Amino acid sequence: MVTTRNTREDIVAAAGRMFADKGYHGTSMRDLGSELGLLGSSLYSHIDSKEDLLVEVVDEGARLFLNSSQRAMAVDGGAEKKLRALIAGHVDVVLDHLDVVRTYLNEARMLDESHRTRVVSARDHYESRFRNVISQGVEEGVFRSDVDPKIASIFILSILNAIERWYRPDGGLDRTSLVEAIDGLATSGIQISASRDPR
Amino acid sequence: MVTTRNTREDIVAAAGRMFADKGYHGTSMRDLGSELGLLGSSLYSHIDSKEDLLVEVVDEGARLFLNSSQRAMAVDGGAEKKLRALIAGHVDVVLDHLDVVRTYLNEARMLDESHRTRVVSARDHYESRFRNVISQGVEEGVFRSDVDPKIASIFILSILNAIERWYRPDGGLDRTSLVEAIDGLATSGIQISASRDPR
DNA sequence: TCTTGACAAACGAACGTTCGTTTGTGGTAT
DNA sequence: ATACCACAAACGAACGTTCGTTTGTCAAGA
DSSP, X not given: OOOOOOOHHHHHHHHHHHHHHHOSTTOOHHHHHHHTTSOGGGGGGTOSOHHHHXXXXXXXXXXXXXXXXXXXXXXXXXXXXXXXXXXXXXXXXXXXXXXXXXXXXXXXXXXXXXXXXXXXXHHHHHHHHHHHHHHHHHHHTSBOTTOOHHHHHHHHHHHHHHHHHHOOTTSSOOHHHHHHHHHHXXXXXXXXXXXXXXX | OOOOOOOHHHHXXXXXHHHHHHOSTTOOHHHHHHHXXXXXXXXXXXXXXXXXXXXXXXXXXXXXXXXXXXXXXTSSSXXXXXXXXXXXXXXXXHHHSHHHHHHHHHHGGGSOHHHHHHHHHHHHHHHHHHHHHHHHHHHHTSBOTTOOHHHHHHHHHHHHHHHHHHOOTTSSOOHHHHHHHHHHHHHHOSBOSSOOOOO
């Protein structure tokens, strides 16, 4: 049997996995090495420091979300359709890059201040896209005028970011249904309303 | 000036604070000691191990949520009212015990398996109260019949549990308005009545 | 031949924890 | 009122271990 050698990308990927599972401080370089069949010290042939690994994983998370939201903003249609695209895009990023996302969401705070600041502002930028689309929807008259875009975007993102905590790919809920369910709660809530059409 | 001595409860409280901020593995016993003006070793006059502190804080979190939900289930009224009581109770627990809740939500997974199992089942029990109330509401006809109680409860709890990540007591949003906003999105969504978009 | 990736050994610092000792305090006997 | 003692709380040093990282070597590909 031929064991291929490890690349730097293998190491970053494994770091994302382990940081997601056991946390940055809960993962040692020796842990990480043995995940790849290496000694901890051998990792330093590829990287300069442990923190670099965290920076790399977290930055990738930020980039994935920003790219996704940029694509969503480019779809034709009004606020309703754009919001749905933002939601669907977010779900895709979470499900396709679960480890990176979990590290991005839970371990970014372990970065030192300068790196953390950069990540926070990327996150703000991302969230502003949700805020703006909801604002636009209120102005267009498709969303209720008593909706606070700031609060509503936080709530929708809360649902989206929590997916990593409970969703299991083999759990009988496919991603289309998931998007549908989130969009459904966000737009219509759970309550019966006389003026709301049943489907 | 009189410096009072530290009690065991002081230590548990400080542990909750530090575990919430820097994570369990990111907090050393020396860190924790100096937070209280003590050496790390001095903590062992009060406790047996670092993990005991985590167990204690996390258990308190579980207890707070279970008690809160028990009180909510006891209110008179239908599912709508009970759900609102569950939401308000959850918000109270989060805002009144922010450090404990943050440790409960983010650090419980660092517990060893036996402790973690117990905490997970407590959490399941808590979540089942939300699920049951929503089921009841669907049966009563006050919630839409196409609402999946399992999914809806997950989404509502996602919003509730994310509060610790963004809410600032001095941020101009009081807790009544917060409960109102959550209840509003959960029941009515953001969309203006009439029609769900065609797709 | 030169470069690369991994190894083995080792470094100093920090980790959780233990130990023997000191300090302050509050109750009891004188 | 004073002396004493038991006790809890904190200290400071040290334990064995693990941490992230550095160094030097060496085999295998290019």
